[in-house]
Amino acid sequence: MPSSKINVAVAGLGFGAEFLPIYQRHPNANMYAICQRNKENLDKTGDAFGIEKRYTDYDELLKDPNIDAVHINTPIPDHAIQSLKALKAGKHVACTVPMATTVEECRQIVEAVKDTGLTYMMMETVVYAREFLFMKELYEKGELGKIQFLKASHQQEMDGWPNYWPGLPPMYYATHCVGPVLGLTRSEAEYVSCFGSGTIREELHAFYQSPYAVESTHIKFRNSDISAHVYRSLFDTARQYRESFEVYGSKKSVEWPLIEGRPLVIHTAKRPEPEIPEEVQSPDYAHLLPEPVQRFTTGGVYDTDEHQHLSFVQGAGHGGSHPHLVHEFISALVEKREPFPNARQSANITCVGILAHESAKRGGEIIRLPEFTLS
Numbered sequence: 001m002p003s004s005k006i007n008v009a010v011a012g013l014g015f016g017a018e019f020l021p022i023y024q025r026h027p028n029a030n031m032y033a034i035c036q037r038n039k040e041n042l043d044k045t046g047d048a049f050g051i052e053k054r055y056t057d058y059d060e061l062l063k064d065p066n067i068d069a070v071h072i073n074t075p076i077p078d079h080a081i082q083s084l085k086a087l088k089a090g091k092h093v094a095c096t097v098p099m100a101t102t103v104e105e106c107r108q109i110v111e112a113v114k115d116t117g118l119t120y121m122m123m124e125t126v127v128y129a130r131e132f133l134f135m136k137e138l139y140e141k142g143e144l145g146k147i148q149f150l151k152a153s154h155q156q157e158m159d160g161w162p163n164y165w166p167g168l169p170p171m172y173y174a175t176h177c178v179g180p181v182l183g184l185t186r187s188e189a190e191y192v193s194c195f196g197s198g199t200i201r202e203e204l205h206a207f208y209q210s211p212y213a214v215e216s217t218h219i220k221f222r223n224s225d226i227s228a229h230v231y232r233s234l235f236d237t238a239r240q241y242r243e244s245f246e247v248y249g250s251k252k253s254v255e256w257p258l259i260e261g262r263p264l265v266i267h268t269a270k271r272p273e274p275e276i277p278e279e280v281q282s283p284d285y286a287h288l289l290p291e292p293v294q295r296f297t298t299g300g301v302y303d304t305d306e307h308q309h310l311s312f313v314q315g316a317g318h319g320g321s322h323p324h325l326v327h328e329f330i331s332a333l334v335e336k337r338e339p340f341p342n343a344r345q346s347a348n349i350t351c352v353g354i355l356a357h358e359s360a361k362r363g364g365e366i367i368r369l370p371e372f373t374l375s
């Protein structure tokens, strides 16, 4: 990789702080500036990580000509507007999930990337988690055979999370399920159909006019005979946190454990029945990364457990994905290539969720993905 360094600014320092020491140690990044609105917390984080350049105002940060790229980790409703502002200010953008909350915002970001020639990457953790990388390796080596079906779920209890979460339609935050099912074969969604199931408690309905406890979506892949099933719940549905991803192949299938922390189960075809399933611990993929950031695949970025971000602890460490995300974004910039997922792919993934909720409201009607999300 060329030796140039990208000056990075991180906006939003809750989950976002997880990434600071990774950028600090990445050989092609310079962790240049941080931004959040609360000055006291900003200074606390700046002092803890030794970052001098600090902004409480995102618009001021964008005026800084030294910044090459912004990594956005602010609340969901801000993702699209802040991504657009950054692109218009001439900055490359990495943004946590989801890309946006409307199809129109996704379209504007794809257009802005096209117009500016800048890079956009949605920082979807699951497509860089070790289990996903393991299944992808099996797929690429041909060990799975022909892919027949994919399945993913994301169930999480969100009572007590910040203000934009209560009552959120489950499919509005579907990228952790949609990302891996499309990402394994680098496919695009062509159309979706979703059923809403069950009812969350009355007081949660008003936030998004959405009553569904579970949303269950079928995705038809474009130019392919494959389809996938994804389902999500956020409130009033009893289940341990689980972001599962499963792939069914003609030779081997891989299933996610029912209880977090247990091994994956690999099923091998044509064996005697009792020998078909095998419990397999997913290997780690730190070796794909530059040495200074390899350690972040197996540990949080802080030195003590009490400082870990809740999503990292509850989310099983996001499968060691954080340094892979940083590495993909930074190397795409240095090598002047598209990252995965780029703006169009991120829009396709995000719009599946947005349109799935629309489909649920219309009783499961089939809805096609818009042209701008297709290659």
Ligand SMILES: NC(=O)c1ccc[n+]([C@@H]2O[C@H](COP(=O)([O-])OP(=O)(O)OC[C@H]3O[C@@H](n4cnc5c(N)ncnc54)[C@H](O)[C@@H]3O)[C@@H](O)[C@H]2O)c1
Pocket (backbone or CB within 6 Å): 011, 012, 013, 014, 015, 016, 035, 036, 037, 038, 056, 057, 058, 073, 074, 075, 076, 078, 096, 097, 098, 123, 124, 125, 162, 311, 315, 318
């Ligand atoms: N696995 C994952 O991919 C994953 C996990 C956790 C969180 N996230 C995403 O990360 C984002 C942040 O989550 P969180 O739990 O840290 O939220 P949070 O509300 O705890 O923190 C948000 C941060 O953004 C800052 N902020 C808010 N508005 C801002 C503005 N206008 N300008 C600058 N800074 C601003 C706040 O000061 C705070 O530091 C969310 O969008 C969430 O979806 C993704």
